[in-house]
Amino acid sequence: MIAWFVGSFLPVITVAVFIGGVFWRLRRWTTATRPKLTLFPAEKTRFGIWKEILKEVAGFRSIFSQDKSLWAGSWLFHTSLAIVLLGHLSLTGELPLWVRPAESKWMNVTAMLSPIGQAVGLTALAAGLYLLARRILIRTVREISYAEDFLVLSLVLAVILTGDALRVCSSLDLLEIRMYFRTIFSLKPVIVPSNSWFLLHFFMAQVLIMMLPFSRLMHAPGVFFSKHLILKQ
Amino acid sequence: MATDPVSRYDEDIIKGARDLDNWARSLQVYLEICTHCGVCSQVCHVYQSNPDRRASPAKRSDLLRGLYHSQATPLGRLLKRYRLTESDFNNWALDFYKCSGCRRCAQYCPLGIDNSVITRKARAILHALGKSPQKLVATQNLIDTFSNDLGMTYEAFLDAVAFLEQEIREEKGVEVKIPIDQEADLLFVPPGSDLMTGAETLMGCALFFHAAGLRWTMSSKAFDGSNYGLFTGDEAYTRRKNKILYDACIELKVKTLVMGECGHAYRVAKRLMPFFWGTLPFHVVSIFTLAEEYIRKGAIRLDPSANPMLVTYHDPCNYTRSCGLVEEPRAVLKACVENFVEMTPNRYENWCCGGGGGLAVLDGREGLSAMNGSFHDYRVHIGGKKKLEQVKRTGAKYLAAPCANCKRQLGLLMQYHGMDVQVGGIFDLLGNAAILNH
Numbered sequence: 001m002i003a004w005f006v007g008s009f010l011p012v013i014t015v016a017v018f019i020g021g022v023f024w025r026l027r028r029w030t031t032a033t034r035p036k037l038t039l040f041p042a043e044k045t046r047f048g049i050w051k052e053i054l055k056e057v058a059g060f061r062s063i064f065s066q067d068k069s070l071w072a073g074s075w076l077f078h079t080s081l082a083i084v085l086l087g088h089l090s091l092t093g094e095l096p097l098w099v100r101p102a103e104s105k106w107m108n109v110t111a112m113l114s115p116i117g118q119a120v121g122l123t124a125l126a127a128g129l130y131l132l133a134r135r136i137l138i139r140t141v142r143e144i145s146y147a148e149d150f151l152v153l154s155l156v157l158a159v160i161l162t163g164d165a166l167r168v169c170s171s172l173d174l175l176e177i178r179m180y181f182r183t184i185f186s187l188k189p190v191i192v193p194s195n196s197w198f199l200l201h202f203f204m205a206q207v208l209i210m211m212l213p214f215s216r217l218m219h220a221p222g223v224f225f226s227k228h229l230i231l232k233q
Numbered sequence: 234m235a236t237d238p239v240s241r242y243d244e245d246i247i248k249g250a251r252d253l254d255n256w257a258r259s260l261q262v263y264l265e266i267c268t269h270c271g272v273c274s275q276v277c278h279v280y281q282s283n284p285d286r287r288a289s290p291a292k293r294s295d296l297l298r299g300l301y302h303s304q305a306t307p308l309g310r311l312l313k314r315y316r317l318t319e320s321d322f323n324n325w326a327l328d329f330y331k332c333s334g335c336r337r338c339a340q341y342c343p344l345g346i347d348n349s350v351i352t353r354k355a356r357a358i359l360h361a362l363g364k365s366p367q368k369l370v371a372t373q374n375l376i377d378t379f380s381n382d383l384g385m386t387y388e389a390f391l392d393a394v395a396f397l398e399q400e401i402r403e404e405k406g407v408e409v410k411i412p413i414d415q416e417a418d419l420l421f422v423p424p425g426s427d428l429m430t431g432a433e434t435l436m437g438c439a440l441f442f443h444a445a446g447l448r449w450t451m452s453s454k455a456f457d458g459s460n461y462g463l464f465t466g467d468e469a470y471t472r473r474k475n476k477i478l479y480d481a482c483i484e485l486k487v488k489t490l491v492m493g494e495c496g497h498a499y500r501v502a503k504r505l506m507p508f509f510w511g512t513l514p515f516h517v518v519s520i521f522t523l524a525e526e527y528i529r530k531g532a533i534r535l536d537p538s539a540n541p542m543l544v545t546y547h548d549p550c551n552y553t554r555s556c557g558l559v560e561e562p563r564a565v566l567k568a569c570v571e572n573f574v575e576m577t578p579n580r581y582e583n584w585c586c587g588g589g590g591g592l593a594v595l596d597g598r599e600g601l602s603a604m605n606g607s608f609h610d611y612r613v614h615i616g617g618k619k620k621l622e623q624v625k626r627t628g629a630k631y632l633a634a635p636c637a638n639c640k641r642q643l644g645l646l647m648q649y650h651g652m653d654v655q656v657g658g659i660f661d662l663l664g665n666a667a668i669l670n671h
Contacts, residue, residue, distance in 0.1 A: 025265075032258040036508060037347055039339050040557035041581055062341045066275050074270070074343075141271040143286035144295075149269050219344050222266035226345035229259050 006203045007192030011184060014206040021213025022221075029225055039230035053227045073134065077127035080120045081156075084163070087117045091181045121164045128157045152215055155208050162201035170197045245362060256305070260354055263346045264301045267291055273338035273348065278584050279331055282618035290338045290348040293328050297355045323603035326364045329355045330601065330608075333589030333616065334464075335550040340581060352590070357466030365465045366608075367600035369591055373461050373470050380477050381425045381457035390453055393428045401436050407669045409443045416486050417450040421520070422478060422502075423493030424637035425457025431637065434494050437660030438520060440667045444534075445527045449491070455481035458498030459637065464591030472509050475501060482515050489516045491523060494658045496551030496589075496636035503556055519552075521561040521635070524663070528568050534668040540570040544662070545629035547576070547620070547643065548583040549636035562635050562659055569662040570631075576623045584623060586634065587616025588642025609645075617646040624654060632656045 043049045055061055060078075063071040090113070132153055135145050166172060176193045183190045193199075212218065273290035274280045280288045287293065300317065332352045339347035359365055372382050379385060385393070394411050401409045421442065427435050442449045455477045462471025482490050492499040502517045527533050546566055552558040559580050567573050578584070586593075595608035620643070624632055632647070632654050634640050644656040 029258055029261055032256065032261055034258045036504065037259055037350060038504070038557075039336060039347065039554055040559075042557065056343065056345075060343055062343045063270070063272055066272050066341055070270065070272070138271075140274050140284065140289070141269070144269045144271060144274070144289050144292045146269065146295075216266055216268050219266035219268055222262050223344045225258065225262045226266065226347075229262075230339060230345055230347055 003192040003194060003199060006199050006206070007180070007184075008190060010203070010206050014209050017210045018213060021210075022218075025213050025218055026221065029222075034229070036232070037229050038233050042233040043231050044233050049228060049231045052231050053224060056227060057223060070134065073127050073130040076123055077131060080124035080127065081160075083120045084117065084124060084160075087113070087120070091178055118164075118167050121160065121167060125157070125160045125164055128153065128160055132157065148215065152211070152217060155204065155211065159201065159204045159208050162197060162204055166195070166197040166201050170195055172198075256354075259347065259350050260301075263294070263348075263351055264298050266344055267294065267298070267346055268344065270343065272341055272343060273346075276337050276341045278335070278337070278587065278619040279333070279615060282615045287328055288331060290332070293332060294346075294348050294351040296325055296328060297351050297358075300358075320603070322359065322362055322364055323601070325355060326359050326366075326601050327603050329359065330366060330590075330592065330595070331611065331616075333550075333585050333587060333592050335585035335589045336554045337550070337582075337585060340554060349590075353463075353466045355466070356464070357468070360465045360467050364601075365467075366591075366595055368595055369461050369465050369599075372594070373465065373467065373474075376470075376474055376477070380454050382459055382461065383425050383429060383457065385425070385428065385457075387453055390428070390456060394451070397432060397435055397439060400432060401439060404436070405440065405664075405667075405669060407443075409439050411439050412450040414453050414485070415450045417448045418487060419447055419449040419489050419491050419523075420455070420482055420485055420487040421449050421451050421491045421493065422455060422458040422481075422498070424459045424495035424498050426459065426637050426641075427493060427495075428456065431494070431640070431658065433661040433664065434658035435660075437658065437662070437664030437667075438493055440664050440669070441520070441524055441527075441533065441660065444667055444669060445524075445532050450485060450487070452481040452485060458492055458495055458502065460498060460501045461591060463497050463501055471501065471505065475506055475509055478502065479506065479510055479513075482513075487515055489518055491518055491520050493520055494635040494637065494660060496549035496555075496639065498637075499558070500551040500555045519556075519558055519561065521558065521565055521659070524660075525561040525564045528565060535568050535663070535666040536668050537569060537571045537666055539665040540631070540662045541572070542570075542630040543572045543574055543628060544570045544631040544633055545574050545576050545624065545627040546579070547586060547624075547632060547634040547639055548580055549634065549639050550583070550585050550589055551636065553581050553583060565663065566633055566659045569659070569666040574627045574629055576627050584619040585616075586620045586639045586642045587612055587618075587646070588638045591638075592616060593638035593642040612642060613646055613649040617642060621646055621650060621652075624652070630654060631662075633659050633662065635659045 043052055060071055060075045063074060132150075135141050135149065135153070172195065173193065177198065180190055180193055269291050271289075271291070277288070277290050280290070329352050332348070334349040334352050336347060336349045339345070339349065356365070375382055375384050391413070394413060398409060398411055401407065419442070421438065423431070423435060423438065458478065460471055460474045462468065462474060478490065490502060492502050499519050503519075506517060507513055528535065544566065546563060548559065552562065576583075592608065592612060597607050597609065598604040599608060624647070630653065632643055634643050634656060635658050640656055640658065647654045647656055
């Protein structure tokens with residue numbers, strides 16, 4: 001029953017809410033009037049604007065200039081989450097094409113990916129816990145924090161924690177999960193994996209995905225909009 | 234229930250907030266994506282001088298964020314959890330008039346949120362509710378009668394100009410004519426307050442035009458470039474005041490509008506004017522851009538030994554972060570003085586003087602009913618604290634601040650703290666250093 005709900009019923013809702021929500025948000029933003037708010041030093045060319053945005057998004061430069069420990073925590077958190085997210089692509093099939101050429105006698109990429117993923121997952125957990133601790137312990141951050149800040153961060157942490165537990169503490173049948181993900185959108189009855197850590201992780205992740213378009217997690221696409229507004233000359 | 238102040242406020246605000254659906258992209262994004270990371274608190278001169286939770290830019294912006302989420306998002310409208318009362322708005326007025334809109338937090342925000350835009354929107358709501366500081370409102374009201382912020386009549390303007398000409402004659406021994414209302418290449422518009430308290434700066438500007446041999450004029454209708462609409466968030470007023478400049482440029486058929494030593498006046502002319510009136514049939518430049526060019530070409534002879542004291546430069550926020558005018562004023566200043574020292578940080582990272590966003594003209598409680606203490610105390614103890622420390626470190630004896638509001642704030646700051654530092658413009662120094670043919 002729980003397996004059916006989490007594995008067969010909820011994913012349909014999740015996908016609908018996520019796509020609909022993100023579309024609604026982005027549509028609002030893109031149809032609103034766009035004022036000129038140039039903040040110097042600004043960029044004249046489209047290339048220059050994107051270069052600056054990517055530098056910020058990839059390196060968190062403005063945080064680096066002000067707060068080294070926040071930079072370390074937030075950069076590790078976001079980067080490891082991004083890597084973990086990419087790693088999840090392997091659930092949809094065999095190794096991605098671009099990895100295969102790297103396979104050779106002396107380097108077994110397939111065997112390396114699993115421990116790397118595990119390490120990155122644990123890094124995300126540690127960095128996320130640091131960010132939560134910072135929010136609670138540092139007065140200047142605590143006093144500008146709201147329930148939603150804690151809720152969102154806790155939820156992300158819960159997803160990471162259950163994901164790590166899934167890898168570290170339980171005997172994971174990767175083939176079973178791959179088979180499930182390949183058939184989930186075939187609209188035929190699927191066999192939901194029965195691993196309870198998996199169900200918990202998958203449930204948490206879906207709650208997070210559904211919340212994303214309606215929360216400040218939208219800062220992920222939002223930063224491109226806001227940076228563009230102030231960088232454009 | 235129309236007489237109940239609370240419900241009246243609610244109605245006004247809901248009416249205003251429904252328009253949030255049509256709010257600009259900037260506000261929608263800024264109000265929806267802040268993660269409260271706290272970087273803005275670390276770079277805000279107000280928070281750094283007084284680490285009070287309400288002084289954090291993110292926390293301040295949350296006031297508007299609360300209204301936005303309750304009125305403009307479907308879920309918020311359903312819950313209606315956020316009802317504002319009159320006393321809430323009194324507190325808004327306090328908080329949003331502690332932000333000087335210097336945009337330093339925008340420079341460092343990892344998400345690119347410009348809190349000054351939020352401050353201005355909140356101030357616009359306050360203005361609509363009649364909760365702007367009285368001094369700003371009174372000044373705004375003057376332009377419909379006098380076309381300037383000073384309440385200066387045509388005769389008074391002519392007198393002020395004649396006084397400048399006489400002073401130049403006495404100090405420099407040359408006859409410099411300040412043309413009024415003549416068709417010319419350049420229309421020169423200083424901040425109007427320079428006519429009352431910035432005579433030295435204006436004399437320097439006149440000497441520059443004279444020495445460079447430019448065909449320039451001032452306008453008896455548009456001699457005041459300042460625009461308090463940028464401070465109160467009253468966009469209709471901003472346009473109305475700006476139209477005076479636009480009309481004068483057309484009437485006098487000038488090719489270039491030259492803005493004097495004033496940060497927000499230059500910003501309004503440079504950044505907002507084309508937005509208001511479309512492509513302009515004239516250029517808008519700062520007098521520094523012009524002076525830098527003529528000094529570089531050697532068209533003006535300067536004797537730096539006329540200014541032997543150690544001079545430092547304060548970057549007005551509106552020049553640097555809002556207009557990118559950074560090197561030109563420096564070049565002019567350096568050509569006029571013998572000893573120059575930079576403060577740190579400078580240029581785009583400069584700390585605000587504490588007088589931005591209209592604060593420099595506020596002294597008492599200015600009709601803000603929840604105000605505890607005066608703007609004067611706030612400016613000298615909190616708003617200007619960072620700048621005071623910076624100036625002290627340079628050891629300079631002259632603080633050049635080419636902006637009427639910066640000058641007003643820094644003058645008060647230095648005087649209050651007993652600093653032996655003269656505050657003035659750059660053209661004051663150019664006037665001293667200019668070598669003229671008799």
